[in-house]
Amino acid sequence: MFYYLLSITIVALIISFIFDKKKTIKAIQVSYKxxxxILPAFLIMLILVSIALFLVPDEVIMHYLGSKNNFFSVTLASIFGSITLMPGFIAYPLCGILLKKGVSYMALAAFTTTLMMVGVLSYPVEKEYFGAKVTIIRNLISFIISIIVAVTIGFFFGELI
Amino acid sequence: MKKQNNFIKIIFIVFYFIFIIVSFIIDFQPGKQIGLNFKTFTIEMLKILPCAFILIGLFEVWVKKEKVEKHLGKDSGMMSYFWVILLAGTTVGGLYVAFPVAYTLFKKGAKLSVIFTYVGAAGICRIPMTIFEASFMGIKFTIIRLIVSIPLVIFSSILLGNYLEKKKYNLPLKSNL
Structure with missing residues (x-):
């Protein structure tokens, strides 16, 4: 994925450079600025993530998501998903393992959807762009959407009743 | 207030790094673990962020404001949501990449509901991630998730966008972000 992004960026830069040297240099200056x-906000986010992952390691997530009580497992799954930040290539294999261990589709849906949509730890970054108020509202809405998704998944996989 | 805030942040960052360095010197396991977590994620982001920001820079320089306004602005129709979801599908990384992209779109004249849709969709339907998900969780899981979440994202973004526009709320407009 890194090489895919890198090659697109290089090709875009070359094309831009052929068409207009000055504009390309301007673009690089804009990007740099x-x-x-935003780098300080990212630094804070990375620090928070490194601490959160220490406090809530994979084993803890595995342990709590396996609960037989749907309400309990979905609630915890969505809280874990909201506060952790994990790239997809780590999260989905983890979910694959959890699925084999008997964790419900519903809890995993809550976990992955909040993971992708809700970012408590990326708050320092999001706030810089959207402002505190919008950031909080957007995250709350995303949390509710995740719960709806999880419950629907639970319904279609026959885990609700 | 802002200055004092920055001061606290700097203290926090300095304290964190001193803690990590000391942990490595005295072999304090939890501190070392946190340091390693930091390293893993920093590398992960440094792979993506510079490229993402260069693309944002090129977009800012090349794409005309009128173009964005016409297709994603206040007078654009339902198609605007389709376009940003398509754009979100090709986004890499995660939310942290989606924020600067959304902000750039907004500054170029995209309406609020469209950029919220973009951020939501960048979370739930990035194409590489979705393929990955389907292979681990099964195609049924992925399809249900997409069918349920995409309309909800669009619907809630329209509600939030309209609400904020009615309240004349504007995103913090900073020239340097």
């Missing part, structure tokens, strides 16, 4: 200005 934007990047360095």
């Amino acid at each position: 934007k990047f360095t200005n």
Whole structure:
């Protein structure tokens, strides 16, 4: 995935450069400025993530998601998903393992959807762009959507009753 | 207030790194683990962020404001949601990449509901991630998830966008972000 992104970026830069040298240099200056200005917020986020992953390691997630009580497991799954930040290539194999261990589709849906849509730890970054109020509302809405998704998944996989 | 806030942040960051360094010197396991977590995620993001920001820079320089306004702005119709979901599908990384992209779109004239849809969709329907998900969780899981979540994302984004526009709320407009 890294190489795919890198090659697209290089090709885009070359094409841009052929068409207009000045604009391309301007674009790189713009990128640099934007990047360095948001970097402190990213640093805070990375620090929070490193601490959160220590406090809530994979084993803990595995342990609690396996609960037979749907309400309990979905609630915990969505809280874990909201506070952790995990790239998809780590999260889905983990979910694959959990599925084999008997964790419900519903809890996993709650976990992955909140993981992808709700970002408590990325708050420092999101706030810089959207402002605190919108960031909080957006995350709350995303949390509710995740719960709806989880319950629907539970219904279609026959886990609700 | 802002200055004081920055001061606290700097203290926090400095304290964190001192803690990590000391942990490695005295072989304090939890501290070392946190340090390693930090390293893993920093590398992960440094693989994506510079490229993402260069693409954002190119977008900002090349794409005309009128174009974005016409297709994603206040007078654009339902198709605008389709376009941003398509764009979200090709986004890499995660939410942290979606925020700067959304912000750039907004500054170029996209309406609020469209950029919220973009952020939501960048979470739930990035194509590489979705393929990955289907292979681990099964295609049924992925399809149900997409069918349920996409309409909800669009619907809630329209509600939130309209609400904020009615309240004349604007995103913090900073020239340097």
